[in-house]
Amino acid sequence: MNELLKPVYLEEKLEEIRADGHQDYRSRSLPTWCPGCGYFSMAEGFTLALKKLGRSAEEVVVVSGIGCASRFPFFVNTYGFHTLHGRTLPVATGVKQANDALTVVAVGGDGDAFAIGGGHIPHAARRNVDITYLVFDNGIYGLTKGQTSPTSVLGFRTSTSPYENGDEPLNPLMMLLAYRASWVGQAYAGHPHHLADMIAEAIAHRGFSYLHILSPCVTFDKTTRTYRNLNMQVRDLPSGYDRTDLAAAMGEAMKVDHPALGVFYEESRPTLADVMDETARKAGLSPVPAGGE
Amino acid sequence: MNGTDVQFAICGSAGDGTIAAGDILKRTMALMGYKVIAFDIYPAEIRGFGKCISRVRVTTEQAYSLKHQSDVLMSLNDAHAIPHVGEVRDFGAVIYDNAPIARLPEGGHVSAHIRPMQLPYGVSFRSISDRATGNARGRNIVALGYLAGLYGMPAEAFHQTIANKFATKPQAVTDANVRAFEAGYEAAIGTFKLDDVVMGSPLHRADGARAVMMTGNGAVVRGLMDAGIDCYFGYPITPATTIMERLAVEMPRRGGRMLQTEDEISAIAATIGAGYAGARSATATSGPGLALMAEMLGLGVMAEVPSVVIVSQRGGPSTGMPTKTEQSDLNMAVFGGAGDARRIVLAPTNVEGCYRCAGLAFELAEKFQTPVIVLLDLYLSNRYETVIPPKENPFEPKQATGPQGPVFRRFELTESGVSPRAVPGQAGGVHTITGLEHNELGRPSDQPDNHVAMSAKRYRKLEPATRYPGLTTIKRFGAAGKVDIGILGWGSTFGEILEAMFEAENEGISCSAMKVVMLSPLPVDELEAFFADCRVVLVPELNHEGQLATLVSGTLGRPVVRLPRATGAPMRVDEILAEVRRLAAETAAAAE
């Protein structure tokens, strides 16, 4: 049975939440998202993940861009930096360069990530910066009230594509695989427990982890990426799937009509910090090249 | 100027070793204890045979800029050198190859252009090199040896510089170059010196301190390093690239981290990210990069994150003239970006200043929780000066951070405007910063009173910066008190302004000069006092519009006389002087 269709009893739920303790990671500010927005799942999933990993709040920095999804840092009780539209990853890279010990989680929407911020993703991925990037893909610009995004489906009507969107949507998973992200996964706001597990796994990964989260915008998208549609489309990865097989991952990522949930790809390779340490080692060994003053 | 004051110009094409010869010359002069100011001009194109000029001014007393006229011109390529023969003063020397291989049309040889009062020295660099080293590649070093011999400079000092320069190459390279140098030197010994250029002996400092030679960019690197830079992020762009290149060598050796980012937006974004996380972090760029950084700088102002941005200006707008100097990014540095976003902008006027401003920029950025822009230009970035390194590291270590009070208010409205700051990792300091207008806790707020109070806080907190200890934010030179002509300047141009001012003083003109190092916030009181003392204030600067002139006259509501020049070359002392003379005559006439 679909999780969302289960009845929820408020008192019971609140008690369960308090006892769990993960609410310690929530801030006093109440989310400003529209009721029903898929993003609520992230506040929940994230806090559950931190609880699971046992990270203390002051070790964690959430860096976000601009958008509905990017409001996230205000709703959690960790260090947070709500930056500029599209600049999530470079700011997060800076934070991590300054202090390797921090757990850095970058958060943004699909426009933030793949439109204005698209140029930064390949570089964070190829450098294998040890951060986690959570992209909440609602296929629309939520905060600016419903314009077309780079992941909007063909034929989608928005305020900026009143005669239907004619631009081919991007395939973020294929892009991230091609960029050599060392951990690539997909989750769905409608499956919050799976999402929480995936966030935890993404954070635990050493290196750049990318989690694509399908999330409905209940206010501005009544036709395409709705819970109803997504519930019918999502599927599990095939059994026996090898998450170290890049070609297989690409193959799964291509099946856009039936998005698979789970870890598409994982590999272990030196992180940016490792490279920095290696550079420092080499620099210590070599004579100072000429040209200095 | 008493004592030695000789300017050498070496001109040739990119393949002639022009800059290398100039480099050995200036390093040797510095090694000997002279004061040196030098500036090389490169062609814009990387390959091919574009024009290079290396100008080296050697003095015993402090000089402030290159001279408009050189005492000696050495041509390694006549086609390039011919237009520069005119810059040699009367009774100065022009040294050239008198046996070029190619047949030249009339006027194709540099000797055709030597004025009757200039002294010609024809030498066969090529065949001397051939004889000494077996090939003609050492022509530039032969020429250098000739120059050294002609002016009686000690050959050993050059040998040392040559050895240093080729230290990483096989010994044979040094040997060949020393042989070429010696052969040129020898040739000069047999030459009758007819010019009146004299190299006196260098003065040695009483305290025995040895000067080192640095470019503006080199000094920026030293300043950043001495101030303990933790992180650097940058994207290559002329004329700032050499900062990143040097830091790439030095930072890893001291545990610092240098990262070449994918663009300037990410460079400043990461710089601010690292600043937020408590690092001393910096980036460097030029005008086009600064334009890309404008939005992030606004975030730095709004979220009150320390960061340092070195900007070396070049000809603009747009891609403009990448290898030419200009001071046309003042407006953008001071005002660029969205909203009321005051930040600190420092514009050093000499190489020493580059060192101080770069290092102190970290202190200011931390103390006032703001982006700090250090504004250079190509002329200052690339020019060499001898500087005495400080005996002790003059920069303060990083300030302690941490939450204060029972409830940590990251943006607390204090009297000074500076709020307590905590960095990620610090217990009890958990908070979120944002580019949205926010309240004392950092929560988004668009309440009118809050915006007014927060804007005022962000302006108020920067005011004491103009009196920051250890930093010259503004300074007057020359006569004190009332004068006829005041010359106001900033950045690299101030050297030329000082030279012009001293010259005008010698001519009996009542004048004085003031440099503004802190362009934002402006040291208004000192400026007011200066304007009150001067009948006329002249503002020479390297841009089309007169950007400092507009800034100062707009801020003070006082008239100024503009002298904007945007040719791509440094300001000319004689042009400033001519304007000062004109204004002096005018004020005298008006007084009658």
Next chain:
Amino acid sequence: MTESLHYVVIGSGSAGHGAATTIRARDPGARITMITMSRLPFYNRYDLPKMFKGVTDWRDLLAEDPKIYDELGITLRRNSRVVDIDGRARTIALAHNEVIAYDKLLVCTGGGPNVPAILEDYRPLMHGFGTFEQASATVAALPPGGQVVILGGDMIGLDIAFNLLEAGYRVSLAVGEQTFWPHRVEPDERAVLLKSLAKTGLDLIEDRSVVAIEAADRPARRVHFDDGSMVETDIVMPFFGILPIVDFMLGAGIDMERGVLVDPALKSSNDAIWAAGDVCQIWSDVDRDYRFYHGWKNVRVMGELAARNMTGAEETFDTADESVIEVDGNGCIRSTFWEH
């Protein structure tokens, strides 16, 4: 509009200088180029002995303010050696590989010291006085009150000898055939002249010829004579008359003997080439031969005259003008070459 003519003058001594200024006066639109090996603007070679009296800065020896080149629009090409002239193509090649085209060419390169074959090997041990640089080196090599041996003599050398004596130096003169060059003197005249010379304070070395010069340590030179005798001295200066400097003209295709052969209007066998000064031999109707006419007065006259003829005049040089040397009533030597 007619193209302006390009006049090229080789040599920047008094003949060349006088010629260039004359051309400018007569053809305001002309292009004028002067080419010289000298590295200095025009100075008078005959003024160089002033250097013994402490005038050692070349700027004090200039005959003209160098500004005049700009004022007169004369391009002065210094430190430039002409290596070839193509009389047909009307081009000049310079040693530094530059080629210059001319319409009319005036050669006034003057002469260089004539050094006898026997002394050729000792050139590096002798001091000349033909240029500022040589004169400076000579002055620098002379200690106060030092000793000079002048070999030969000649009227230029004698002039220098007198200046040296005046400046307090000791001067020995090894007399020979060229002692009164360019004057042609009969043996009886010669005896009288030598007697007069001896009275000036010169130490005459007669009836001996030099066979070798040797470098030594203080004084710096030893001069050996054919009779086995030796004289110690600080410097040795050879003066055996001068030879015209014409080697670069060999390919020009014009008539030459020792110098450039010119008619009394100073034009060579090539219609576009003139010569003036010590470099040319002028046809003398009196002597029915080509003759040299040395001396600064002649040289200046020739330069200006050639310039006038190059710009349309048809004047001739007075070849009857005789050079005279004699001892006057007071026992002093008088010469049309110089006055002392």
